[in-house]
Every structure is written in structure tokens, then in C-alpha cells.
Amino acid sequence: MAGPGERGPADRTGHRRVADARPGRVPRRPRSRPTGRSVGLAAQDTLGTRRLAQLVRPIVWCRATDRIRDVARQISAADLSCALVRADGVLGIVTDHDFRHRVATGEVGLDQPIAALAAFPVLTIEAEATQSAALLRMLEHAVHHLVVTGPAGEPVGVVRAVDLAQPEVRDPLLIRSAIAAADTIDEVAAAARRLPATLVALHDDRVSPLHIGALHAAMVDAAVRRVLRLRSEPALAAERVSWVVLGSLARREPLPRSDLDTALVWADPDGPKDRPPDPAEIRAAAGRVLDDLRHCGFVPCPSGTNADNPVFSRAASAWRTASRDWQRDPAAGQGLLMSAVIADSRPLTQPMLGRSLTASLWPPNRHTRVLRALLDEALGFRPPTGFVRDFVVESSGEHRGQLDLKKGGLAPIVALARWLAIVGGEVSGNTPERLRRGADHGLLTADEAQTLTGAFEDIYALVLDHEVRALRGGDLPTTFVAPRDLDTLTRRHLRESFRAVRAIQARIDEHWLARLDRV
Incomplete structure (x- = not known):
């Protein structure tokens, strides 16, 4: 794929067949984490279990033509912080933030209709959703209020950020707010430097590991978007360019040490007389953005999976052409690896422009040769069972005697889930979501999906x-971890997880065509 002088993605492990075996259900590893705070058992990960229906506040309704001063009195009398309004059939919201920042500053007059101040449409969330889901939605959209809806989609209340007032909510929202308010790259960097300590605090507060990963991704997303806005590169601003994240960040399951993998897609000229964008200018601008992100503490991919690399920055038509070439000959030009990279993109x-990357992934007429080649690529990641207390460990170098839990534990499950997503025609979501869809499509049994999901969640928690x-x-x-440093129960559970994953890999390797017929 990469030509002379170009940087391509890092090499990946090869693949080979393994003997079929039937795994038993792997028991979940009991989690015991060191904490820096006093946390009771009943308080563990309430974000992931407590429903919003328990937290909703009543709604203050107003008409679109009501004066702003009158709505302010209504909100104050109800001792609430927002009101809802309908205008032309669309639901909107006005919050205390709007009064402070737009009315108090004179931007909007007190006697204007409330519709001039309200934001349309509101962001909603179902009453049965968890606090985790609400926090993620707030972080992703930089809001502090969500309208909670009932079974028929009708508004039943409002939930505020302060209603989710545990430290695990407060700290990410403070970082998100600081990023949104930043006027310089240095201010974004100052906010981003609080991220590692926040991840430690979330862990100590016993927030579930995958929820920590999702919060991490939301905060990185916010920082990247803010840097792009502040940098305001002419070459990026003058064209329709989609900045795309790849890998674990795209799946919303990064770890504290995860690199920032990125790509670019830019729109082709509208007509034959339009001047095409200059790729060199766009990539140079992307390089300056990456420098800013380094300054903020993020680490672009050292192997070259970056938006300033010609391999990962192309016009939409060039991406489509490359995808067709990979499907004609999956083994040529790093086509298998590139398809895997693109499947993990967001x-x-x-x-809309950025999603054109994944739109070109699915082979015409579900070409089995392409799907088989992609499966071989996915099965190239093997759990390391065998040598030292039933683990394959590094035999030399700085990690001698250690086990790479990312390469040997997470990657085999991530790769298989990615293949299932490509076959199923929907690559969004994290690894457990992809596994669940794989079972829904008949590509996995329910037991296999549960085993793989449990193994992934437990290994992810161990790495975190x-x-x-x-x-x-x-x-x-x-x-990297040394097996000898793991307690006996964790070591045994890890060994059983590796064996179960290998057995599922072997069964899919042998019976994949029959499973494909179920989709």
C-alpha cells in the first residue's frame, strides 16, 4: 500500500489454523481494585446501573411567544434551571446558561419571545437509560441538560449534570467545559493534562472499565474538535474535509496509553471546472494540527497511521478506488490491513463525508473470497497459550518474561468482532456491541458471544x-504484564479465557461459510 518514502501501518501478526475444541463457559474474574477513596460496595458503578427515571426533574412548559422575562420568572418560581418550548412542532429548551450568557450580556432582550433564546431541537434520552448513557451524551454534545422521554417518546422530565453529582460525573464534565471554553491551544492543553488524573479517579471510584474508556474517548473527541476549530487552517477550512479517528478511540474503548490514530477524507470538486484541493497543502495543515495535539499530551501513531500520511489522507474518490483495488486483490497493497483500519473509523x-470510508468496505455480492481473506487477517491474532505456565511470553528485550495483554488478549477478540461487523454490514459500536450483533445475525451462538464478551471485558479491566x-x-x-505477578485466580481465569477464545476462533475458521448463510 505505502509507496517509496511513504509510511504504512505497523505489521501485524500472521495466522495459522488451530485444532478445533469446545470451550466451557469462562467464569468472570472477580475484580478487586486499589482505591484512593473510600467507596462502599453499594456505591460501585451506580453510573452504569441507576436509571434516569429515578432522577428526573419536572418540566416547566412555555409557549414560543412568551416573553423571556416571564419565562425567567416561571423557572425561578419552580426552583428549576430550564424550560421547554415547542415551535413549529419542534421541541426546544432554554436553560439558566442561556439567561446568564445571552440575556445578562444584552445579546437578547427581556421582552423578546422565548423562541429567540431557546435551542432547537433538544437532546433527548429514554427514561430507562442509565446515568452512564446520560453522561456520555452530555459529554459528546457539550450540554448540561437532557430531556428524558417515556415509552412513546413523550417528554417526562429533565435531567441535569448536577443531578449526576458524583466525582465520576463532575471531573469529566469539568474537563469538557474547560475544553469548550478554551480560546488558545495552551488552554486546551491545560484542560487535557487533567485527563490522566481523571482516569485514575474514575477507576478509584469503581466506574466500569468500558465506561471509563467511553468517557476517555468523549474527552479526546472534544479536545481534537476544539484544536481543529482554534487552529483554523486555511487548507482545512477552505475544503470539505472530514477528520476521522481510528482504532480503539473510534470504537470508544481506548486505554490510558492508547495512541491517537487519525485519517482524512476530503470532498472531490463539484464539477470538472472546479480546482481540485491540493493534497500537499491539506496534509501539511494536518501535520500542524497533529503538532498541536502533541502539545496537548496526545500521542499520534508512531507507526504512521496519521492524518498527514498520504496512505491515510485522500480524496473521497481516491478512497473508493483504493477500496475497489483491495477487494479485487485483498492480499495486495496491504489491502487486508487497510480494510481492518477503515472498519475501525469514526x-x-x-x-457524512467521513462515513464514506466505511461505505466502501462491503464487497459486492458478499464475495466470499474477500470475506475469507478478511477472516484470515482477523484470525492472525492468537491468544498466547503454551509455554510459561500456559502463556507465551516475550523471550528477549525489555519485556522478557512478560505477556502483552493488548496484542494477545484484546486484539484476537477485537479482530474477530470487527470481521463480524463487516460481514453484518454495520461497523459502528464497540467490541461487545459488535459481538452482540454477530449473535443476532447468527454468525455466533449466544454462548460464544457471551464468552467472547466476558473475556474481552475482563482482559480490558485487567489492562486498565x-x-x-x-x-x-x-x-x-x-x-505488558508478567504472569508471575498475577494472583493465582486471575492467572487461571486468563488462561481459561485464552483457551476459550482460541476454540471459538477454530470453530469459526472451519464453519464460517455455514454461518455466513445465516446472515
Whole structure:
């Protein structure tokens, strides 16, 4: 794929067949984390279990023509912080923030209709959603109020950020607010520097590991978008360009040590007489944005999976051409690897343009040769069972005697879930969501999906524990662990998880065509 002088993605492990075996259900690893705060058992991860229906506040309704001063009195009398309004059939919201920042400053007059101040449409969330889901929605959209809806979609109340007032809510929202308010790259960097300590605090507050990953991704998304806005590169602003995140960040399951992998897609000229964008100018501008992100503490991919690399920055038509070439000959030009990279992509700007990346992934007529080649790529990631206490460990170098839990534990499950997503025609979501859809499509049995999901969540939690311990001690986080440092129960559970994953890989390897017929 990469020509002379170009940087391509890092090499990945090869693949080979393994003997079929039937795994038993792997018991979940009991989690015991060191904490820096006093946390009772009943308080563990209430974000992930408590429903919004328990937290909703009543609604103050107003008409679109009501004067702003009258609505302010209504809100104050009800001792609430917002009101809802309908205008032309669309539901809107006005909050205390709007009164402070637009009315108090004189931008909007007190006698104007409330519709001039309200934001349309409101962001909604179902009453049965968890606090976790509400917090993520607030972080992703930089809001502090959500309208809670009932089974028929009708508004039943409002939930505010302050209603989710635990530290695990407050700290990410403070970072998100600081990023949104930043007027300089240095101010974004100052906010982003609080991210590692916040991840440690979330871990100590016993927030679920995958929820920590999703919060992490939302905060990084916000920082990248803000840097793009502040940098305001002419070459990026003058064209329709989609900035795309890749890898674990795109799946919303990064770890503290995860790199920032990025790509670019820009629109083709509207007509034959229009001047095409200059790729060199766009990539140079992307390089300056990446420099700003480094300044903010983020680490662009050292292997070259970056938006300033010609391999990962192209016009939409060039991406489509490359995808067709990969499907004609998956083994040529790093086509398999590039398809896997693109399947894990999520646009941060110009979403319709950015989604054209994944739109070209699905082979015409579900070509089995392409799907088989993609499966071989996915099965190239093997759990490391075998040598030292039933683990394959590094035999030399700085990690001698250690096990890479990212490469050997997470990657085999992530890769298989990615293949299932490509086959199913829907690549959004994180790894557990992809596994669930794989079972829904008949590509996995329910037991296989549960086993893989449990193994992924437990290994992810183990890696997060390890990286947070390093952050707390001021060390560089790593995904390498020494099996001898694990307690007996964790080591046994990890070994059983690896064996179960290998057995599922073997069954899919042998019976994949029959499973494909179920989709």
C-alpha cells in the first residue's frame, strides 16, 4: 500500500489454523481494585446501573411567544434551571446558561419571545437509560441538560449534570467545559493534562472499565474538535474535509496509553471546472494540527497511521478506488490491513463525508473470497497459550518474561468482532456491541458471544488496572504484564479465557461459510 518514502501501518501478526475444541463457559474474574477513596460496595458503578427515571426533574412548559422575562420568572418560581418550548412542532429548551450568557450580556432582550433564546431541537434520552448513557451524551454534545422521554417518546422530565453529582460525573464534565471554553491551544492543553488524573479517579471510584474508556474517548473527541476549530487552517477550512479517528478511540474503548490514530477524507470538486484541493497543502495543515495535539499530551501513531500520511489522507474518490483495488486483490497493497483500519473509523467532522470510508468496505455480492481473506487477517491474532505456565511470553528485550495483554488478549477478540461487523454490514459500536450483533445475525451462538464478551471485558479491566497503577506511580503505562505477578485466580481465569477464545476462533475458521448463510 505505502509507496517509496511513504509510511504504512505497523505489521501485524500472521495466522495459522488451530485444532478445533469446545470451550466451557469462562467464569468472570472477580475484580478487586486499589482505591484512593473510600467507596462502599453499594456505591460501585451506580453510573452504569441507576436509571434516569429515578432522577428526573419536572418540566416547566412555555409557549414560543412568551416573553423571556416571564419565562425567567416561571423557572425561578419552580426552583428549576430550564424550560421547554415547542415551535413549529419542534421541541426546544432554554436553560439558566442561556439567561446568564445571552440575556445578562444584552445579546437578547427581556421582552423578546422565548423562541429567540431557546435551542432547537433538544437532546433527548429514554427514561430507562442509565446515568452512564446520560453522561456520555452530555459529554459528546457539550450540554448540561437532557430531556428524558417515556415509552412513546413523550417528554417526562429533565435531567441535569448536577443531578449526576458524583466525582465520576463532575471531573469529566469539568474537563469538557474547560475544553469548550478554551480560546488558545495552551488552554486546551491545560484542560487535557487533567485527563490522566481523571482516569485514575474514575477507576478509584469503581466506574466500569468500558465506561471509563467511553468517557476517555468523549474527552479526546472534544479536545481534537476544539484544536481543529482554534487552529483554523486555511487548507482545512477552505475544503470539505472530514477528520476521522481510528482504532480503539473510534470504537470508544481506548486505554490510558492508547495512541491517537487519525485519517482524512476530503470532498472531490463539484464539477470538472472546479480546482481540485491540493493534497500537499491539506496534509501539511494536518501535520500542524497533529503538532498541536502533541502539545496537548496526545500521542499520534508512531507507526504512521496519521492524518498527514498520504496512505491515510485522500480524496473521497481516491478512497473508493483504493477500496475497489483491495477487494479485487485483498492480499495486495496491504489491502487486508487497510480494510481492518477503515472498519475501525469514526468521523469527528463532516460526518457524512467521513462515513464514506466505511461505505466502501462491503464487497459486492458478499464475495466470499474477500470475506475469507478478511477472516484470515482477523484470525492472525492468537491468544498466547503454551509455554510459561500456559502463556507465551516475550523471550528477549525489555519485556522478557512478560505477556502483552493488548496484542494477545484484546486484539484476537477485537479482530474477530470487527470481521463480524463487516460481514453484518454495520461497523459502528464497540467490541461487545459488535459481538452482540454477530449473535443476532447468527454468525455466533449466544454462548460464544457471551464468552467472547466476558473475556474481552475482563482482559480490558485487567489492562486498565495495570495502566492506572502505572499512572498513579508516575510510570509510563504499558500493556505488558508478567504472569508471575498475577494472583493465582486471575492467572487461571486468563488462561481459561485464552483457551476459550482460541476454540471459538477454530470453530469459526472451519464453519464460517455455514454461518455466513445465516446472515
